[in-house]
Amino acid sequence: MDFEYSDKVQDLRERLMAFMDEHVYPIERERDEFNEDPANRWVRWPGIEPIKAKAKEAGLWNLFLPHEHGQWSPGLTNLEYAPLAEIMGRVIGSSEFFNCSAPDTGNMEVLALYGTPEQQERWLKPLLAGEIRSSYVMTEPGVASSDATNIETTIVADGDDYVINGRKWWISSAMDPNTKLYILLGKTGGDNAPRHQRHSQILIPAGTPGVEIVRPLDVFHAVHSPGGHAEMIFKDVRVPKENLILGEGRGFEIAQGRLGPGRIHHCMRLIG
Ligand SMILES: Cc1cc2nc3c(=O)[nH]c(=O)nc-3n(C[C@H](O)[C@H](O)[C@H](O)COP(=O)(O)OP(=O)(O)OC[C@H]3O[C@@H](n4cnc5c(N)ncnc54)[C@H](O)[C@@H]3O)c2cc1C
Incomplete structure (x- = not known):
């Protein structure tokens, strides 16, 4: 090279x-x-x-x-x-x-690579313009998250929506007042689905009901304000089905690309 x-x-x-x-x-x-x-x-x-x-x-x-x-x-x-x-x-x-x-x-790359034109219009353009910030929401306190196939947060289809439930932590930038978007990795498939096709990624606008920031975490006594690294709870968080990226079961593939x-x-x- x-x-x-x-x-x-x-x-x-x-x-x-x-x-x-x-x-x-x-x-x-x-x-x-x-x-x-x-x-x-x-x-x-x-x-x-x-x-x-x-x-x-x-x-x-x-x-x-x-x-x-x-x-x-x-x-x-x-x-x-x-x-x-x-x-x-x-x-x-x-x-x-x-x-x-x-x-x-990474979030802009996900949207540029895998987003629909509507997702790109709403989220990629303001991110590319530096008007908003975003978080990537994968890691969980309950499982060894270095292997993304362990992630347990659920993304369940319900009518025209998906409903998200789970607890996450170490979510960088979640404390920043400019952060308007979370890209969350969760489980859509059951345990019978192939291990690398059980998860999906979904767009959640900040401020959606059911999203709670529990606390900022510190790294060697630094909180890294203004972005921070937050512990978060997602409780019955409801977003339209159009917010799913690429399709059910494609989450691990997207995580690798990201x-x-x-x-x-x-x-x-x-x-x-
Ligand atoms: C400053 C900071 C910012 C971060 N920002 C984000 C963010 O924005 N979004 C996000 O989602 N996450 C974020 N993270 C989390 C980070 O991605 C995870 O900490 C990392 O992926 C490891 O996952 P874990 O903490 O669950 O550790 P674990 O997966 O539990 O690993 C802990 C230790 O166990 C070992 N281990 C794991 N599984 C096995 C096994 N099967 N056999 C033997 N050993 C094993 C690992 O090698 C490691 O040494 C951030 C972390 C930090 C510190």
């Missing part, structure tokens, strides 16, 4: 590093102090939106979204994006300035 930077990547690296010098390193301390101040818990640092607007204007926006997604993508491959994620990783949380932050990136590029993004940011 050829790891040399192409001219396009070299140009983007230089522009990204210049942007970090001008707009990101100078505000890092101020932003961190704001986010770590308990008085500002779950409040977004007000400086973030102006920096996002500048990044968008500079063409440093949605760089993570691979070229296969044509109309929505700035045209890079995952290999080309990797060194750019590394530069963003030099300041924790800076990827949000470029609309390249988890869990939104996590592949995300692993590279996280690793490159950590190297940065």
